[in-house]
Amino acid sequence: MSVIKSKNKNLIYPGLLWLFIFFLLPLSVILIYAVTAHDLVPGESLKFTFSNFAVIFQKKHYLIILLRSLKISFLTTIFSIIFSYPVAYFLAKRTKFDKVLIVVLMIPFWINYLIRTFAWKLILSENGVLNQLLLWLKVIDEPVRVLYSQTSVLLGLIYMYTPMMVLPLYASLLRIDNSLVEASQDLGASRIRAFFDITFKLSLTGIFAGTLLVFIPALGSFAIPAILGGTDSVMIGNIIENQFSRVGNWNFGSAFTVALAVLSIALVLFYSKIFGLESIYKNKGNT
Amino acid sequence: MNYIVCAEDISKSYGSILAVDKVSFTVREGEFFSLLGPSGCGKTTILRILGGFIEQDGGTVSIDGKDMKGIPPNRRDTAMVFQNLALFPHMDVRENIVYGLRKRKFPADRIREELNSILEIVDLKGFETRRISELSGGQQQRVALARSLIVKPKILLLDEPLASLDKKLRVSMQGELKEIQKRIGTTFLYVTHDQGEALTMSDNIAVMNKGVIIQMGTPDSIYNCPWNIFTADFIGAGNFIPVISVEKENHMFVLKTEDRGRIFLRDDFKKDCRDFPGVKKIQGPESSGVKDKTALPVFFIRPEKIKITTKPQRNKNLFNGKVKAIIFEGPDIRLEVVSNTLGKIKIEVKNDGSLPGLKENDNLLFHWDYIDGILLEY
Ligand SMILES: Nc1ncnc2c1ncn2[C@@H]1O[C@H](COP(=O)(O)OP(=O)(O)OP(=O)(O)O)[C@@H](O)[C@H]1O
Ligand SMILES: [Mg+2]
Numbered sequence: 001m002s003v004i005k006s007k008n009k010n011l012i013y014p015g016l017l018w019l020f021i022f023f024l025l026p027l028s029v030i031l032i033y034a035v036t037a038h039d040l041v042p043g044e045s046l047k048f049t050f051s052n053f054a055v056i057f058q059k060k061h062y063l064i065i066l067l068r069s070l071k072i073s074f075l076t077t078i079f080s081i082i083f084s085y086p087v088a089y090f091l092a093k094r095t096k097f098d099k100v101l102i103v104v105l106m107i108p109f110w111i112n113y114l115i116r117t118f119a120w121k122l123i124l125s126e127n128g129v130l131n132q133l134l135l136w137l138k139v140i141d142e143p144v145r146v147l148y149s150q151t152s153v154l155l156g157l158i159y160m161y162t163p164m165m166v167l168p169l170y171a172s173l174l175r176i177d178n179s180l181v182e183a184s185q186d187l188g189a190s191r192i193r194a195f196f197d198i199t200f201k202l203s204l205t206g207i208f209a210g211t212l213l214v215f216i217p218a219l220g221s222f223a224i225p226a227i228l229g230g231t232d233s234v235m236i237g238n239i240i241e242n243q244f245s246r247v248g249n250w251n252f253g254s255a256f257t258v259a260l261a262v263l264s265i266a267l268v269l270f271y272s273k274i275f276g277l278e279s280i281y282k283n284k285g286n287t
Numbered sequence: 288m289n290y291i292v293c294a295e296d297i298s299k300s301y302g303s304i305l306a307v308d309k310v311s312f313t314v315r316e317g318e319f320f321s322l323l324g325p326s327g328c329g330k331t332t333i334l335r336i337l338g339g340f341i342e343q344d345g346g347t348v349s350i351d352g353k354d355m356k357g358i359p360p361n362r363r364d365t366a367m368v369f370q371n372l373a374l375f376p377h378m379d380v381r382e383n384i385v386y387g388l389r390k391r392k393f394p395a396d397r398i399r400e401e402l403n404s405i406l407e408i409v410d411l412k413g414f415e416t417r418r419i420s421e422l423s424g425g426q427q428q429r430v431a432l433a434r435s436l437i438v439k440p441k442i443l444l445l446d447e448p449l450a451s452l453d454k455k456l457r458v459s460m461q462g463e464l465k466e467i468q469k470r471i472g473t474t475f476l477y478v479t480h481d482q483g484e485a486l487t488m489s490d491n492i493a494v495m496n497k498g499v500i501i502q503m504g505t506p507d508s509i510y511n512c513p514w515n516i517f518t519a520d521f522i523g524a525g526n527f528i529p530v531i532s533v534e535k536e537n538h539m540f541v542l543k544t545e546d547r548g549r550i551f552l553r554d555d556f557k558k559d560c561r562d563f564p565g566v567k568k569i570q571g572p573e574s575s576g577v578k579d580k581t582a583l584p585v586f587f588i589r590p591e592k593i594k595i596t597t598k599p600q601r602n603k604n605l606f607n608g609k610v611k612a613i614i615f616e617g618p619d620i621r622l623e624v625v626s627n628t629l630g631k632i633k634i635e636v637k638n639d640g641s642l643p644g645l646k647e648n649d650n651l652l653f654h655w656d657y658i659d660g661i662l663l664e665y
Contacts (some may be wrong), residue, residue: 090565146578177371177373178374179369179371179373179375180375181371182338182340182360182369182373183366183367183369183373183374183434184375184386185359185360186338186360186361186365186366186367186435187360187361187362187366187386187387187390187434187435188339188361188390188391188438189389189390190361190536191359194391197375197386198375202376202377203379
């Protein structure tokens with residue numbers, strides 16, 4: 001350890017450079033754009049302004065999109081918990097092949113996510129696989145329109161981020177000693193009661209970690225709503241992307257980016273405060 | 288006296304491993320009963336069958352006269368203290384302890400009452416709001432005990448609950464456990480691989496090996512009258528002297544050792560041993576050319592039965608030997624002696640100043656009474 005540290009100290013510099021060029025530099029550019037009125041031009045002095053931010057809160061349109069993004073991310077998180085719990089439970093408690101199955105579960109991720117999102121387009125379109133199947137099963141008489149709606153965006157996001165929930169949940173379930181559940185039953189709890197008292201409560205750490213991994217990226221997503229969504233499913237990410245690549249108002253786009261980042265951080269902090277590890281392994285005061 | 292637990296011919300296998308093989312035993316109400324055996328002999332399996340966590344493949348278990356077949360743990364009058372304690376990490380001490388009462392829907396004031404009295408018993412007053420991780424091993428131990436005792440089980444099942452504690456704490460917890468058991472009168476079914484623990488705490492012990500109960504009885508009968516070499520070897524220390532022939536003269540067995548030693552053993556040596564199965568092979572081949580050693584019994588004597596002397600003794604088994612090692616153990620001194628006719632012999636004497644200044648490689652005389660020792664089979 002110490003040998004590596006002392007002899008190869010210089011190895012750290014490429015890493016620092018990388019961090020600087022690709023992370024700190026763009027971040028500072030965005031921060032500067034967010035609080036100025038014009039493009040950065042060498043030689044010209046900067047005029048600071050908060051008007052970019054003011055616009056966000058003045059236009060009702062943006063507020064609606066913000067709330068919608070929160071709603072969609074929230075639903076994505078809820079559904080990812082619902083879908084991943086049985087999977088994670090099975091992997092952690094009911095099979096010996098969990099290591100292999102997790103790799104299998106991850107195989108789709110070797111494919112670019114844009115391609116997978118376009119695949120969903122084929123599935124959900126009016127003469128896509130889903131409609132064909134439902135028609136064939138005679139569940140519906142004529143094709144339903146799923147694509148280009150909030151539903152399709154939600155489906156896409158759930159599909160994309162559920163594995164992010166499965167992994168931490170699986171890890172937390174794996175850590176729960178079976179004897180805890182047995183002890184609970186031994187002391188009078190039914191199987192179901194024991195599950196909720198012990199397994200579920202202790203897996204909240206996994207749900208907590210998974211929520212951060214699902215909610216935050218979902219909140220900032222733009223490719224999935226752009227490909228699968230319609231006019232009623234524009235999300236914050238789309239506005240930002242639009243400002244940068246189409247409208248060309250980098251100042252406003254940057255302000256929106258900063259606002260999203262601040263919102264995400266605030267949500268994480270608030271969420272940790274309420275649902276964090278402390279509250280699960282709580283140390284209650286006297287009563 | 289009522290039998291609170293009746294296990295009859297219970298068997299359990301895991302795949303091809305026969306973990307428990309037709310085990311039968313009974314436990315009286317209020318008794319401290321121990322299952323004692325080496326690691327992997329099936330103790331935990333038996334306890335888990337009694338607790339209802341696994342079902343036996345064959346045989347019946349009845350608790351308080353009721354057949355337990357198909358009854359889940361939450362509807363059995365048993366409570367288990369797990370090998371790893373299994374305390375709930377997300378609950379504080381109080382929540383852990385009252386968990387069982389909550390599940391039984393006790394009213395809040397009853398719960399408070401019961402909690403107070405159990406905290407008194409396990410001496411954990413003032414620790415109610417501690418987290419489990421903030422407790423010492425011994426305290427965690429007592430929380431686990433309290434959590435199981437508070438539901439007033441008919442039988443408390445304890446799976447090596449002291450195994451993870453250091454020696455000193457373990458000994459003091461042994462005392463406390465026994466004390467608590469006496470005070471509340473609950474039947475304890477205690478699993479351990481520590482023979483000392485079983486001997487000090489139990490009213491009755493079942494010695495197990497490889498899924499079978501080898502011997503059952505009180506601690507002193509198990510110690511003084513082991514039925515076979517396994518029990519004798521597993522419980523305490525001892526000298527095993529192979530015998531090549533057994534002859535009977537008057538009221539005395541004359542045992543010959545490989546190196547032409549002669550040991551006299553009174554034929555009523557087992558008079559203090561209840562239910563001693565006897566030695567079937569006692570009239571084994573009398574010629575000295577026996578090849579199959581297991582066909583012959585073994586003479587067994589505890590180290591503390593052997594005395595050291597300076598002058599020859601009449602009417603005793605008397606041998607001489609050379610001191611190979613002197614091991615000082617505080618209250619006792621253990622000697623390893625080599626005798627020409629008996630082989631290696633372990634002797635244990637009290638550290639009461641009576642040892643006549645022995646050094647290694649000194650010669651000494653040792654003896655034991657004709658009634659001491661026992662004949663064992665493999
Ligand atoms: N779930 C299981 N699956 C397969 N084999 C098992 C299982 N549980 C126990 N065994 C085997 O059954 C035998 C008895 O195990 P058991 O746990 O009852 O032993 P034990 O006497 O409690 O040992 P220890 O003192 O080490 O706790 C062992 O050979 C063990 O490997
Ligand atoms: Mg065990």
